[in-house]
Amino acid sequence: MRIVMKFGGSSIDNSRKMLSAAKIVADRVKSNDSVIVVISALAGVTDNLISAAQLSIKDIDSARKIIDNIMLKHLSILNGISNQALRSLLEDNIESSIHELNNILNELVNMTNVPMDILDSIMSFGERLSAQIFSNYLLELGISSKALNGWDAGIITDENYGNAHPISSVNKLIRERIEPIVNLGMVPVITGFIGLSINGKITTLGRGGSDYTASLVASSLMVDELWLWTDVNGLMTADPKIVSKAKPIKHLSYNEAIELCFFGAKKLHYKTFEPIIDLGIPIRIKNILDPDSEGTLIVKSNSSSVRAICILKGSTMITIRSADFYHKHLGITASILNERNIKYDDVSMIAVIGINFLQHPETIQQVTKLLKSQGVNIQAIFSLGNSTILAVGDGFEERVANLVHDIVIGDN
Ligand code: ASP
Ligand code: MG
Numbered sequence: 416m417r418i419v420m421k422f423g424g425s426s427i428d429n430s431r432k433m434l435s436a437a438k439i440v441a442d443r444v445k446s447n448d449s450v451i452v453v454i455s456a457l458a459g460v461t462d463n464l465i466s467a468a469q470l471s472i473k474d475i476d477s478a479r480k481i482i483d484n485i486m487l488k489h490l491s492i493l494n495g496i497s498n499q500a501l502r503s504l505l506e507d508n509i510e511s512s513i514h515e516l517n518n519i520l521n522e523l524v525n526m527t528n529v530p531m532d533i534l535d536s537i538m539s540f541g542e543r544l545s546a547q548i549f550s551n552y553l554l555e556l557g558i559s560s561k562a563l564n565g566w567d568a569g570i571i572t573d574e575n576y577g578n579a580h581p582i583s584s585v586n587k588l589i590r591e592r593i594e595p596i597v598n599l600g601m602v603p604v605i606t607g608f609i610g611l612s613i614n615g616k617i618t619t620l621g622r623g624g625s626d627y628t629a630s631l632v633a634s635s636l637m638v639d640e641l642w643l644w645t646d647v648n649g650l651m652t653a654d655p656k657i658v659s660k661a662k663p664i665k666h667l668s669y670n671e672a673i674e675l676c677f678f679g680a681k682k683l684h685y686k687t688f689e690p691i692i693d694l695g696i697p698i699r700i701k702n703i704l705d706p707d708s709e710g711t712l713i714v715k716s717n718s719s720s721v722r723a724i725c726i727l728k729g730s731t732m733i734t735i736r737s738a739d740f741y742h743k744h745l746g747i748t749a750s751i752l753n754e755r756n757i758k759y760d761d762v763s764m765i766a767v768i769g770i771n772f773l774q775h776p777e778t779i780q781q782v783t784k785l786l787k788s789q790g791v792n793i794q795a796i797f798s799l800g801n802s803t804i805l806a807v808g809d810g811f812e813e814r815v816a817n818l819v820h821d822i823v824i825g826d827n
Contacts, residue, residue, distance in 0.1 A: 417597075417638040418443065419451045421607060421629035424458035426644040426703040427545060430495035436644065437552035439706055440602060444558050449597050451636065452604040453629040454549050456541025457492070460485055461608075461622070468537045471523040478520055486513045489544050496555050505551050509544060516540050531576035535609075536617040539564075542606035542625070550604040560602040566611035568592050568603065569635075570628060572618045579610060579618035581631060586690075589635035597636075605632060626684040630698075634690035641691065642699045643683070649700040649711030650675060653724040657813050658820045664723060665709065668716040671723075671769050672698075674802045678725035678766040719801050721823040722769035726812050730764045762794055763812035765805045765819060772796060772803035782822060791815055 420440060427433045440450050456464075463481050470478040489509050496502045519537055523529060529537075543564060550562035569588030572579035596603045607625020610618050620627050626643060633641040650672070653661040667675070669692050676683045691698070692715070701710040772779045773796075782805075783793055791814065795806040807815050 419633040421453040424455040425646040428458040434495040441556040455625040460541040471520040539609040546606045565609040568605040570610035572610040574612045578621040586635040623684040626687040666712040725766040727764040762806040
């Protein structure tokens, strides 16, 4: 079987996690599966790089301190590599990347803002460093491997810095670059998130973009599965901090997963599903701290049942009666609303993913009856795709989420 495994920043941010990630890949390779790795920057590193870039304008010394910490963080992860030759080569590589990074920061001194193209090249270092390290962890485990920058793997984009789009021949390019490496029995370790523009400048695909790189690679190579590694047990039926009976979701459809991401339960890059939806490549979300547990499986499917409850606190519900007003003023503000006597309420939204209540009047009845008996009024119910959204008064959201979870998801 052929698998693309993407390791998110929180699944590799210390030497213990990095080693278990590399072992997972090594075990699969030893049992004759072929694995293509896509890697994120270590957790927090992209944010740190952005801060360093912004600080460089006014206070380069503080920016350098951030970069020093980034270097130490990466050097400390090398603890898991016992082969001294590999390790010292890697140390040299990390140091020279940091040197290159500091030179770019120098260009920013006394500028008024950070140009987007320079920011992209600064952000690219997170993935460039983690890919080299991961590839060496594989070598240490006796697996032959090659670290590749996004562009070496065929990720060529337009020049929309910060949110670049791959060019239309990207699938072909990825295939041409990656197939030969896989055919040699090597594991490519590809930097997620970054690419190169047609004019040869570094670009990024938008925050969280490693997911998107992974799904581009998975679709180009038509792999059997795409595994997204994180450090929690897959997707949950609700936020466990709010809903006491929240549990992992075993499986759901692409559409349900898209809606779940839309309502914020999980931050997958918004374009992750685009390349693979037609091909039907299954996605597994797995936990590096509990690699044997099933995680969540996302598949192409039309069958639907209630999968999850999401809460959107402090939303504003606007009731607009004039269609004409709606068309003219999409960028409305509260003061205009007041002026025009339009009603708006501060509410919280409870999104129930996987069921359109309007097609299930019996469930609406059950829910409204229970909530009423508990003194909670539903201010509005509306539906969006496979989801239903309940608007309730601010402050009621936690109770409502728990009650609705009990009714529509329950204990099993
Ligand atoms: N490192 C990038 C970010 O933090 C991309 C990713 O992790 O997917 O946004
Ligand atoms: Mg992510």
